[in-house]
Amino acid sequence: MNKIGIYVHIPFCESKCIYCDFASSVCSKKVQEKYFESLIEEIKKCRYRRKVKSIYFGGGTPSSVDVNFIKKIYDTICEKFEIDVDAEVTIECNPNSATLDKLNEYKKMGFNRISFGVQSLHDDILKIIGRRHNSKQALQAIENARRVGFKNISADLLIGLPNQSIEDLIQDAAQLINSKVVHISAYILQVERNTPLELKIKNGEITLPTEDKTVEMYLSLVGFLVNKGYNRYEISNFCRDGCYSRHNLNYWKLGEYLGFGLAAHSYINYRRIANSCNMHDFLNRKNIFIEKIDSKKNIEEMIMLGLRCNLGVDIIRLSKAGYFINNNAYYKEFLKQGILLERENRFYLNPNYYGVSNKIICDLLP
Ligand SMILES: C[S@@+](CC[C@H](N)C(=O)[O-])C[C@H]1O[C@@H](n2cnc3c(N)ncnc32)[C@H](O)[C@@H]1O
Ligand code: SF4
Known part of the structure; x- marks a missing residue:
């Protein structure tokens, strides 16, 4: 039996960033409690028995919730599944909520990889896009993660942000390299429908760099990172030798995975299973979408995913x-x-x- 990856979705944030259309919202502790109860049920009832080679807590903002919620979910997974001793276990964190104490707890629990949503190290830009942290907090959070013992640290950057220049982006990357992150994900900003960003662009409050400029930014960043010894192992992902995200690589290799939580997807036994994006439906186990992957779709996915990364x-x-x-x-x-x-x-x-x-x-x- 193939080993699988496990994804856990934590759909809570302290506030919404203007560009974000991920399944996440600001919720009371009471709703969070209900959600985590339901999540535990979902994991316990899972009928697939596989060995696990990677676990990824993503969001939303996992670091925004009480650390005990994370611990309960992690313990439930460990009770239910056999986890490889050297499994990669990642948690996504926002710099403002990943306190030294929380990072310490994550390390003790068994997380061995942190992914920080840095996005930019320019405070004026962070403010425009609605982030709650500033550059100093981002660099401090990376430093704190290292202090409590994390070596495998990743940071996300966004390309094509309002008022962002090529020099700004390269400066950000240089600072991240300085802070010794071993992995950088750099995504071109997508203007999603019905987000405050889309509205602000429409009414002229925000102007983004042109498409040509954004491509130039991306290519400059690629050149810079490759020159500094980072491998581009996927279109948006760069890492020091051997420090690729094993969890994400499993997706791109068309490996099997189970997703738990709101809007989470699974790919198992040639089936894609998608949980509802609606909290009420999720809590009541309603509107779960199942798609059988036929041979044509399987071929398409092999080509699409394989060509996105250096696995081929x-x-x-x-x-x-x-x-x-x-x-x-x-x-x-x-x-x-x-x-x-x-x-x-x-x-x-x-x-x-x-x-x-x-x-x-x-x-x-x-
Ligand atoms: C699901 S988010 C969660 C991470 C975390 N809550 C944060 O915001 O830092 C993961 C990453 O997706 C990227 N992302 C989110 N919205 C995006 C958008 N509209 N266009 C491109 N990338 C986006 C960001 O870089 C973010 O770090
Ligand atoms: S913190 Fe992350 S998940 Fe939450 S709104 Fe911002 S980008 Fe989206």
Whole structure:
């Protein structure tokens, strides 16, 4: 049986950032209590018995809730599943709520990786996008995590923020490198529908860098990080040697995982299972969406996920699933042009073409 990853969704935040459309909201302690009870039930009732190689507490903001809630969930998972002794166990934290005490508790519980939502180290920008922390707090939180014993520390940055210049972004990355984070995720800001950000752009209150400028920022960041010894192992993810996120890599390798909590997804036994995004439905175990992954969808996912990261796509696994990539009209041409690279029965996207990966992936699909 394949080992799996486990994702736990903590859908609570202290306030909403203007760009965010993740399943998260500001809730009372009473609602939180109800949620965690329900989450424990969901984990206990899970009928899949698999060994676990990674656990990821994401959100929302896991660090915003009482540490005892996190402990109860973690203990429930440990009672229910057999966890690898060297499993990667991550918790997402916001710099303002990840206090030294909490970080210490997480370490004692068994977490061995922290992912901080830094987003920017420019206070004026952080304020505009509605973050509750400033740059000093972000750097202090990273320092505190190291103090309590975390070595595997990651930080998220956003690209294309209001008033952000290339120099600002590179400065942020340089500071993160200085603070010795071993992993950086850098996402291009998406303007999601019905967010305050979308409204503010519409009424002229906020202007974002142009698309060309944002691409230039992304490429400058890639150059900078690669030059500093970080590997770009996925379009938005960079790490020191060996410090990739094992949990995320499992998603991209089309490995199996179980997701618990509001809006959480699972992929197991060729089925995708999605919990409802609505709190009332989740608490009542209603509106759970199940999709059977047929062979065509499986092939599509293998190509899409494999080309996003430096793992590439396994040609033999693909042919066993019924798709012969050599028969694709574009494949040979892409190899000839150096857009795709082929070695040891796998094909990869040349990292120089990550920016246009969507178009290439579409051409390669059955
Ligand atoms: C689900 S969020 C939760 C992390 C944590 N609550 C925080 O905000 O720092 C994970 C990451 O997604 C990224 N993200 C959130 N909204 C985004 C958006 N509209 N566009 C691009 N990236 C986004 C941010 O970098 C964030 O750190
Ligand atoms: S703290 Fe994170 S999850 Fe919460 S609103 Fe902000 S970006 Fe979204």
